[in-house]
Amino acid sequence: MISCPIPFTDYPNVLLAHGGGGRLSQQLIQKIFAAQFHNALLDVMHDGAVFAVEGGRMAFTTDSYVVSPRFFPGGDIGALAVYGTVNDLAMCGAVPRYLSAGFIIEEGLPMEELWRVAVSMREAADRAGVSIVTGDTKVVDRGKGDGLFINTAGVGTIAPGVDIAPANARPGDRIILSGAIAEHGIAILSVREGLAFETEILSDAAPLNHLVQSMLAAATSIHVLRDPTRGGVASALNEIASSAKLGIEIDETRIPVRDDVRGACEILGLDPLYIANEGKLLAFVREEDAPAVLAAMRAHDAARDARVIGAVVSEHPGLVVMNTAIGGKRIVDMLSGEQLPRIC
């Protein structure tokens, strides 16, 4: 990693003036953000980025990232801010193209941390194949923020024939999960609570757009895609059941959870179904498409462990029912309150 180009001796920490729109703002933007993200569109340094598009459909999405701590096993707030928005575009069936980045910095943030986050965002953008083309920096006074919040928005293009939305689920659809769950949430929580496990549990934070493109190549007619982030698999399935006004049945024994993650959940009294993931997806596909989609997924590192975990049913519309490991059935409800604050 190239060292931070703003000398720490001059400005070891971000000052209010770095957000004031004057010379120090320009220096911060040029030497940290522009130095890392530079590309033909960003370098124009206009009020916005201008790019050509072909006619068709586009997807547009946004998320703010307030994760605490900012650096955690397997990722950091910067990588999360890129992958999260890339993945939201991918869940619309879009090819992510351009991201914006808005930084809300608390006065006093070490300049070196901001630099590390910018480096991480650039690496994440490279991995996902997107460009950060426009941005904004604000600084709030000490005690009025929490180090760093990042908002990213993104735009992407959708190929003809692709039509993905939660309401598109149909009875008989197979529900595919791309891999083991709950790793991101447990990685964050283990740092926050100072828990140590035999093996370090890493966040699964990863871009899913290349995986989705392979899936769409296998079956354009995928009905629904959803990344089970905040609220986990349980919340994502409930939202889809509610949107589609259909029932969902899943099998507990088919949902992969790593042993160490399951152990951590037991110690903490948490249900892995409600824990956030940042590199997993749920796909709803016609029964006849499931084998081809599964095969396409398993060819990717991000989804070697993909499997069918359930199906859409006409019964109990709006409800998610799980066949439990011990042979019973239980309703997997929407979480009512807060399980893990500031997980993303």
Add this chain to the structure above:
Amino acid sequence: MISCPIPFTDYPNVLLAHGGGGRLSQQLIQKIFAAQFHNALLDVMHDGAVFAVEGGRMAFTTDSYVVSPRFFPGGDIGALAVYGTVNDLAMCGAVPRYLSAGFIIEEGLPMEELWRVAVSMREAADRAGVSIVTGDTKVVDRGKGDGLFINTAGVGTIAPGVDIAPANARPGDRIILSGAIAEHGIAILSVREGLAFETEILSDAAPLNHLVQSMLAAATSIHVLRDPTRGGVASALNEIASSAKLGIEIDETRIPVRDDVRGACEILGLDPLYIANEGKLLAFVREEDAPAVLAAMRAHDAARDARVIGAVVSEHPGLVVMNTAIGGKRIVDMLSGEQLPRIC
């Protein structure tokens, strides 16, 4: 105004759980944001909004809003978040179409305040003719934020033939200012410092996109547009002089400042050239286009007082020089530090 649909008796203040991705999150989003912003794209409640575009060029921009106080004479953080991003798109010569909205709420924010902000954003979006089509809500723990921060990003379409960028300024270009300056910054500061003037000074916060469309109808060949927000007219002109590698000359006597604003600046020891505006623009146009552009501007309420304040010159590249009221010349430099924190 319809009263807030989340009963204050149940939830008078925003809880951490309102950002957790569960049932309370859904309630907040549905009853406050979706209730206000609803439109066909937002109502899908997917991970992103999907819309059709014609081939051509698009502009994409973002800004975060951290203004303190959140409500001020002539506006509030919600209206500012809409107009600011609409105006950044307009400054690219784009017709603003769709906005995203990301909310970072501090635990404990009165629910009624959030509702008022959502109402204000919807009114501002209606006035500007844009739709808020996708969004995100995060809640941070008490003491880790400052009530409410809002990020908006926006996309817009650019008509064929329009080519606006800071580097496009040319020697001989006339510089047009759309009206009196420094009102937004002084409105904020007067609240913050508890200053009272004979007449209340209101923020000039307003959408500039309709004005820009009239200007482009008068002369497609406008070279540069810039709204002088943070850092004021002085910073905007310096950035353009630096991008275009040309000099700028302006006349102090031609720059309109309302008497009460000038008085407030004198009391506070501030130079109006460096104070933020949120409803004014600078346009760089060929000398022969200036009369038509000025006439088009003066037909708009937002720019009745538009006038030429200077010109682009080949001399002193990168420098802004002002002919002062008392007959001298001075360099109008980029502000080095912080003048007014959290002005937008």
